[in-house]
Amino acid sequence: MGVREVALSAASVFTAPYQPQDYLRLVNRLSSARQLRGVVRSVTPECSGSVTITFRPGRGWHAHEAGQYARIGVEIDGVRQWRSYSLSAPAGEDPAITVTAVGRVSSHLVQHTKVGDILFLAPPQGDFVLPTGPRPLLMLTAGSGITPVMSMIRTLVPRRPDADVVLIHSARTSQDALFRDELARLAAEHESLHVVHRYTGTDGRIDLTTPADLDRLCPDWRSRKAYVCGPAQLLDDATAMWHEHHAPDALSVERFETALLADGGSGGHVVFEKSDKEADGDGSTTLLELGEDAGVLMPHGCRMGICRSCLVPLRAGQVKDLRTGEIRADEGDLIQTCISAPCGPVHLDV
């Protein structure tokens, strides 16, 4: 334990049942015992509809590796919303995210973030990171998929003259291409970086169903370690092609989108993960009843939506509140199982 930890644990004698950090927050907004926070230091516009937000994290954050992502929480109308964003800053520096205004949370971040705002954070994670030894690299990105790769390029290229990086980045138009000027400057300064821009609005998309496009754009792609990040279709095609033509181990992909099974209907298959039990529910049988019938030890209380003793974290899928019809689908959201029914496949952490 360091001096700080000793001091905090001594102070907690005076602050029980709260943590000293709960009082420190009166003077330091980043102080928290429960929830990592960061304060926004700069908001820089990128190309149309995108900004880069740099923030200074509070205690508990550990420096990220190039290519990692972090869950970022932001409050919208009083409700904390979480999304994962790749960190676009070079490894070890204060984290930055580059956000394009698509979807509610990203749009809010782009339109409303100001210097001094507080963001909520989870420590960086992910294994979409640079190889440990020097290897020739191929980066294949599209749209905002360039953000983790940008962190890699910013980390690697200025520090390693022996690097060999080919970046093929697709954007709809040249105005939409993120980091275009910086990439041009880096490529001019460092021979180790070769940048190819593909504007899909005029040139069409890169076809990864055959190797022809890649053979033309980067003839030695087979000998490179490849990183691919972008829309699901790009990742699927890349995975298939590397399987077919090359060692799949030489390919790393980063998926942003998770498939949401919003079939609109009600009822569905429920998996109780910790208990290793499953059940099929209709649209009116509650998750609590389904669990109990399947032999799961479900937490419960009033059984009618009053007391909130039955909260269980949602792992995946969506559920419907039988009182209001409201659908909840956020991973980690706590579900009142006594008044919620499955809406499509559901995974519960119980």
Next chain:
Amino acid sequence: MTLTAESTQADKTAQDIGRSHTPPKEKRTGVLPTDGGVAVRPPAAAHLSDDDVRRLGEELDALRDEVIASRGAKDAAYIRRMITIQKSLELAGRAALLGSRYKPLWLAGTGMIALGKILDNMEIGHNVLHGQWDWMRDPDIHSTTYEWDFVAPARGWQHTHNDLHHTWTNVIGKDRDVGYNILRVSPDQPWQKRDVFNPLVNVGLSFVFEWGIASYDLEWDMVKAGYKTREQFDSDLLALRVKAQDQVVKEYIALPAIAMLTKSGGRALTGSLAANVIRNVWAHAVIFCGHFPEEVDTFSEEMIDGETRGDWYIRQMLGSANISGSRLFHIMTGNLSHQIEHHLFPDIPSNHYIKIAPRVREICARYGLPYTTGPFALQLASTWKQICKLAVPDTFDKRRPIASLREAWNNA
């Protein structure tokens, strides 16, 4: 504490039917039905048809939906402001007690800590632990992670309060909050010998309220009666021991010890003690006004058989009483002065109760249902009158007090 004495009597639980709680016979899960109705409607609602009750339920559901849809950044700012005020009061109060050998600092310190604790327990703690602020998804203000500055551990209190009390509001034999197992607060509870001490027990309870609730949450009697396992009891007791130890060390050892450096040790101790007692007396007074004034109804288990959403709402309205007052007063009661609105909608943010109260009152008037409210002094007087009145048996004859009491004593 009298509650300990209660446990030695617990073997009488079986015949002590008016005071004990039994788990529900059948499982009721999900949303209550909207159609149908209870077998016997309480006298105050006897004039309502099943159809009336269904419409009443729909109106109240709509009111709830409206509040839920309106929650937003202003509400989040409200609860955060309360927390900031509470933390500042607590911090400033403790700091003042460090110099409490100067009397004004003792007064200021004691006052600020008492105010801070009242805010902590009532407007913040009670309401956060109800899940009123869960929608913000802030782990610092969430019902599953929150712990309050009150001896009773939050998780145990949530069970006896959120679940048992709010589900079975004022149902004799189900709602253990009806007299907290130590008081007779309704004529529907059979008179027992110990009830002659009703007023005395209540005075005592008011001073040590937080300890009383902590002990009550352990549900001593449920272990004897076989409804609570020994393991569960032991784990609850351990949680209480850990929590209580931290609280005692903070209030009565750590702070006075530091204050000794400025020769204020003794004063810091009395200041801490006084602040706790002030909070206890205040919380006790407010909470007792919620369900125990004379006009409030109690219910039997038979009466809630077949309860619909509308009937459930009616029980909450008839079984609760409000206190009228200023905005500041409502905040200091944790909005438990809006007990009726709180019982109708226990999980909507407390700052909304004041806004919907006139509408709930209007709905009550339109359906011909009583809406019990009044100034604090009157509600408190009514509660105490009831506590004193129920200390004597129903057969009590004022013309020959001793003889009638002796009779009842021998019969009890």
